[in-house]
Amino acid sequence: MAHLLEGKTALVLGIANKWSLAYAIASAYRREGARVVLTYQNERLRQTLEELGGELGAAKVFQCDVTQPAELERLAAELGDGLDTVMHSIAFANRDDLSRPFVETQRDGYLLAQEVSSYSLLAVARATVPLMPAGGSILTLTYLGSQRVVPNYNVMGVAKAALEATVRYLASDLGPKNIRVNAISAGPVKTASARAVKDFSTILDVVAKHAPLRRNTDPAEVADTAVFLASNLGRGVTGNTVFVDAGFHIMGI
Numbered sequence: 001m002a003h004l005l006e007g008k009t010a011l012v013l014g015i016a017n018k019w020s021l022a023y024a025i026a027s028a029y030r031r032e033g034a035r036v037v038l039t040y041q042n043e044r045l046r047q048t049l050e051e052l053g054g055e056l057g058a059a060k061v062f063q064c065d066v067t068q069p070a071e072l073e074r075l076a077a078e079l080g081d082g083l084d085t086v087m088h089s090i091a092f093a094n095r096d097d098l099s100r101p102f103v104e105t106q107r108d109g110y111l112l113a114q115e116v117s118s119y120s121l122l123a124v125a126r127a128t129v130p131l132m133p134a135g136g137s138i139l140t141l142t143y144l145g146s147q148r149v150v151p152n153y154n155v156m157g158v159a160k161a162a163l164e165a166t167v168r169y170l171a172s173d174l175g176p177k178n179i180r181v182n183a184i185s186a187g188p189v190k191t192a193s194a195r196a197v198k199d200f201s202t203i204l205d206v207v208a209k210h211a212p213l214r215r216n217t218d219p220a221e222v223a224d225t226a227v228f229l230a231s232n233l234g235r236g237v238t239g240n241t242v243f244v245d246a247g248f249h250i251m252g253i
C-alpha cells in the first residue's frame, strides 16, 4: 500500500520521551512517509529531543513553549509555508491538583491547566493556519475525564472539556479553509504526564477489566488513528472526538 502521508509535512508538539504519545505518533507519521518537525518546551529537553529527533529522522527540532506567544511566532517563521498537519500533544496541571479533592483547586492551578492544556490549541492553530494555505489537519489529544468523573483527574478533566469545545469551534471557523480539526480521546497510557495523576495504575486496572476489548490502549493504536485523521482518508472528518480506548467510554458500569 502507498504511504498515506507521502509528500506531507507534520508538526508534532509534545514529545518528552519515548513513552510520549507524540513519540508514537511521530513514528507512525514517518512510517507513512511524512516529513516531521518536532518541538520541545525548553532547554531542559533540548538534548533529548535532538537525540529522539535523530532516531525518528525528523527534519527539524525547534524549541517552543506554547505559553509564550513570541516562541509560537518564531516557530511559525522558522517553519515557513507548506505545513499539512499539526499534532498538539500537550497538557499540564500541578501535581497537587491531580491528587487532592477537586473542590480545593485554586485559581492559579485552574488557570494554568486551562492555559497549557486547552488555550494552547487555539494559540497553536492561530500561529500555524497561515502555513497551510492549501488546507490541512489539526489534531489534539483528550481523555474521557472531560465528560465523566475520573478520580483525581480533576482540573485536567475541566481543561479537556474546554479543549474538546475548542476543537469544535476551530473546526467550524477553519472548515472553509479546508482545515480539519479533531481530537483523539485516548485510553489511559502510562506516560510522564499520566503518572502525575494519583492512583493512575488503578485507572489502568479498571479499564483492562471492563473495556469491551478487555485490555488497555496501545500508543500505536492512537498513532494509527492520528495517521488516518491527518491523511486523505480522513478528509470528511472534522470537529470530532474519536475514541481510541478499547471501547471503555461506552460502558455505563
Ligand code: NAP
Residues within 6 Å of the ligand: 013, 014, 015, 016, 017, 019, 020, 021, 022, 040, 041, 042, 045, 064, 065, 066, 067, 088, 089, 090, 091, 092, 116, 141, 142, 143, 185, 186, 187, 188, 189, 190, 191, 192, 193, 194
Ligand atoms: P507526556 O509524554 O508527558 O507529554 C506531554 C507533553 O506536554 C510533554 O512533552 C510536555 O513537555 C509538554 N508540555 C507541557 N507544557 C508545555 C508547554 N508549556 N509548552 C510546550 N510543551 C509543553 O504525556 P502524554 O501522556 O504523551 O501526553 C500527551 C497528550 O495526551 C496530553 O494532552 C495528554 O493529556 C493526552 N492524553 C494522555 C493520556 C494518557 O493516559 N497518557 C490519555 C489521553 C490523553 P515537558 O515534559 O517539558 O513538560
